[in-house]
Amino acid sequence: MDYYSGLYDSLEKVKASRTRRKAQQIPKLTPGEKQSLLEEYHPDYRVSGFREVRLGQNKGEMAPRELAELLEAPSRLKGIPLDLAHPHHRVDVLVIGGGGGGSAAALTAREAGANVLLATKLRHGDSNTIMAEGGIGAATRPDDSPAIHYVDTIRGGRFVNVPDLVRALVTDAPRVVEWLERLGVLFDRVEDASPTPRPAIPGLAPTPAGT
Amino acid sequence: MERVRIVFMGQSYEVPALSTVLQSLEGVGYQFVRGVGCRGGLCGACAFLGHLEGEEQIRPGLACQSIVADGLHISPMPSYPVIRPLHALEGRPATYETVRGAYPELLRCIGCNTCTRVCPQDIPVMDLLSATFRNDFFRIADKSFDCILCGLCAARCPADIAPFNIFLYVRRLTGRHLTPASHDVAKRVEGIDAGTFEEELDRLMSAGKEELEQAFRGFQAARSGN
Numbered sequence: 001m002d003y004y005s006g007l008y009d010s011l012e013k014v015k016a017s018r019t020r021r022k023a024q025q026i027p028k029l030t031p032g033e034k035q036s037l038l039e040e041y042h043p044d045y046r047v048s049g050f051r052e053v054r055l056g057q058n059k060g061e062m063a064p065r066e067l068a069e070l071l072e073a074p075s076r077l078k079g080i081p082l083d084l085a086h087p088h089h090r091v092d093v094l095v096i097g098g099g100g101g102g103s104a105a106a107l108t109a110r111e112a113g114a115n116v117l118l119a120t121k122l123r124h125g126d127s128n129t130i131m132a133e134g135g136i137g138a139a140t141r142p143d144d145s146p147a148i149h150y151v152d153t154i155r156g157g158r159f160v161n162v163p164d165l166v167r168a169l170v171t172d173a174p175r176v177v178e179w180l181e182r183l184g185v186l187f188d189r190v191e192d193a194s195p196t197p198r199p200a201i202p203g204l205a206p207t208p209a210g211t
Numbered sequence: 212m213e214r215v216r217i218v219f220m221g222q223s224y225e226v227p228a229l230s231t232v233l234q235s236l237e238g239v240g241y242q243f244v245r246g247v248g249c250r251g252g253l254c255g256a257c258a259f260l261g262h263l264e265g266e267e268q269i270r271p272g273l274a275c276q277s278i279v280a281d282g283l284h285i286s287p288m289p290s291y292p293v294i295r296p297l298h299a300l301e302g303r304p305a306t307y308e309t310v311r312g313a314y315p316e317l318l319r320c321i322g323c324n325t326c327t328r329v330c331p332q333d334i335p336v337m338d339l340l341s342a343t344f345r346n347d348f349f350r351i352a353d354k355s356f357d358c359i360l361c362g363l364c365a366a367r368c369p370a371d372i373a374p375f376n377i378f379l380y381v382r383r384l385t386g387r388h389l390t391p392a393s394h395d396v397a398k399r400v401e402g403i404d405a406g407t408f409e410e411e412l413d414r415l416m417s418a419g420k421e422e423l424e425q426a427f428r429g430f431q432a433a434r435s436g437n
Contacts (some may be wrong), residue, residue, distance in 0.1 A: 006229060103377050114213070122245060123290060125360065126254040133253075140396045146403065147411045148430045154415075155427050163416045174399040184300055184383035186352060189433065 091117040099127025104176075107183075138173035138181075147169040226279055233257060233274035236285070246254035246289030252276040255359030258288045258331075260366065271329045271363045291362040293373040297432050298380045305384035310343050312378050317343065319370035326364035326374050332357045336374045343381065351378060352385040 029037070038045040043064070050062045055072050063071065093109040095102045098120025106118045118124070139149040149170040153159050181187070212226040217235055226235035233247060248256035257274035262281035274287065296313045303309045311317055317340065326336035339351045355378035365373035402408065415426065 122248050122254070122256045123360070126248040126256045128361075131249050131251065131253050140393065140399050142395055142398075143434070145411075146408045147415060147426075150412060150415050151423055151427045151430060154423055159420050159423065167412055167416060171403050171412070174396055174403060178392075178396050179399050181390075181396065182387065184386035184388075186356070186382055186386045186390065187393075 008182075033196050087152045089117055091115050093117070095121065097127070098122075100123040100129030103129075110186075136173070136177060137169075140177055146174075149183060150171065215279055215283075218280050218282075218284040228281075230277065230279055231275055232259060232261070232272070232279055232283075232285055235279045236274070243287075243289075246287045250275045252331075253339045253359060255361035256289065256293075258285045258361040258363050258366075260288055260363075260376065261388060262286075269329070269367070271331070271367070273331050273359075276331065276349045288362065288366060291366045293362070293365050293376060295373075295376050299381050300383060300387045305346075305348050305381075305388040307346050309384065310377060310380060313380060314372070316370060316372050317377065320372060321370055323369060325367045325369070326372075329363045331361060331363065332359060334358055339378060340372070340374055343377065348381055348385045348389055349426070351381045355382065363379050 006038070010060050024161055043049050043076045047088070051065050051068050053059055053061050053063050058071060092114040093106070095106045095109070095116060095118040098118055102118060102120065103124070106116045109116045120126075130154055137149065137189045139146050147170075150166055152167065154163070157166075177187075214225045215228045217224055217226055217232075219236060219239075224235070224239045226238060227271055230238060230241070230351060233250065237243070243257075246257050248254035249256075252273055252275055259274045261270040261272065261277070262284045263270055263280055264284070270283070270430075274285075279335065283378045298313070303312075304350055321338070322337065325335045326340070327334075327338065330336050334355055334357060339354055342348075342351050358375050358378055359377075360379070362373070362375060365371075368374070372377070415423065
C-alpha cells in the first residue's frame with residue numbers, strides 16, 4: 001500500500017527536525033499538571049462530558065452524555081408489531097456478540113449440548129478481540145504464576161476488582177490457553193526446545209501473544 | 212484544502228483529497244452500521260471495490276485505509292457470499308487431502324493471480340493456494356497470518372474459491388496437529404488442578420492494599436533478578 005503523496009512532505013519535515021528533537025529535553029509533568037491536562041482534554045475526565053442518568057437502573061449515577069442519552073432513549077421496538085408467541089428463532093442459548101468472549105461462550109454452550117444462536121453486528125470475529133494485539137493475560141510460563149497475575153490484575157485495577165472474579169480469571173486463564181491450543185490457535189512462541197508462549201506486555205504477567 | 216471528486220451510488224461528491232474512502236463517505240453524510248468495524252485496518256469489515264475513471268483495473272481496498280482519488284467510483288462490500296464448511300480438526304490430518312475434502316473448488320484455480328493483486332494485506336494468496344498442494348502448511352500459516360478475512364480475494368476469484376477461508380482452516384489444522392502443545396501450559400494447568408496455588412491465593416485474597424503492594428514489589432524484584 002502506497003502512502004498518499006502529501007505524506008512524503010510530512011516525512012521530510014520529520015527527518016529535518018529529528019536531530020533537534022533527539023536533543024530536546026522535555027521536563028516530566030508533575031501529578032498536578034497531569035491531572036489538569038486530563039481534566040481539560042480527556043473525555044473520561046472532563047466534567048462537562050458527564051451528566052446524571054435520570055431513569056432506570058442507573059438513575060442518579062453520572063455517565064458520559066452519549067451513554068446517558070442511549071440509556072434514556074425510547075425503545076427501538078416501540079410501534080413494531082412483535083408476536084412473542086411465535087418467535088423467529090427458538091434456541092437454548094442466545095449469545096450476543098461475536099468476539100472472543102461471545103465465541104467462547106457459544107462454543108462452550110455447544111460443547112455442553114445446547115442449541116446456540118450467536119448474534120453479532122458485523123461478521124463473526126470483527127471484534128475488539130482481534131484488535132487486541134498485545135496478547136492474552138495468562139500465567140503460563142514457569143517464571144510466572146497465578147499469584148503474580150492476581151497481584152498485577154488487582155493493582156492494575158486500582159484495588160477495586162472483585163477478588164473472587166480475579167481469582168477465577170487467573171486460575172482459568174492457563175486452562176483457556178490450553179483449550180485454544182486444542183482449537184488450533186497459533187501462538188507466538190519462544191524459540192527453545194520447550195515451546196512456550198512468550199511474555200508480551202511489560203508490567204503485566206508474562207503473556208502469550210497473537211492468535 | 213485540496214478536494215477531489217468521488218462517485219458513490221451514482222452521486223458525485225467533492226471531498227478532501229487527504230481523506231480515506233470511509234472518512235469521505237461519512238463526511239458527506241452516509242452512516243454505515245455494518246460495513247465498518249475497527250477503522251484501523253484490522254477487522255476487515257470495510258472492504259470496497261473501486262474503479263478510477265479512465266482505468267480498466269478494479270481498485271479494491273479497505274475503506275478505512277485507502278485514500279480517495281479524483282474520479283474514484285466506490286462500491287462497498289460489507290460481506291461476500293461464500294460457503295464456509297465445518298473446519299473439522301478431530302481425526303482430520305493436516306494434509307492437502309483434508310483441505311481439498313472441505314474445499315474441492317481448490318482444484319478449479321486457473322492461476323490468474325487476481326487474488327494476490329487485490330489483497331490489501333499483501334499476502335501472496337495464489338502462491339499459498341498452490342502451497343496447499345505441497346503440504347507446506349507452516350508457510351501458509353505464517354504468510355497468511357495477517358489475513359483479515361475481508362473477502363476481496365473471494366470476490367474477485369473467477370473460480371469461486373474463497374482463499375481466506377481455506378487459509379483459516381489451514382492455520383487451525385497447523386495449530387492443532389503440526390504445532391506441539393506447550394509443556395509449560397500443560398504443567399501450569401496440572402499445578403492449578405493439584406491446588407498448588409490455593410494457599411498463596413487465599414492469603415492474597417485476604418490481604419490489604421499495603422500487603423498487595425508489597426507482594427507486587429517482591430514479585431518485581433524476583434522478576435528482575437531472573
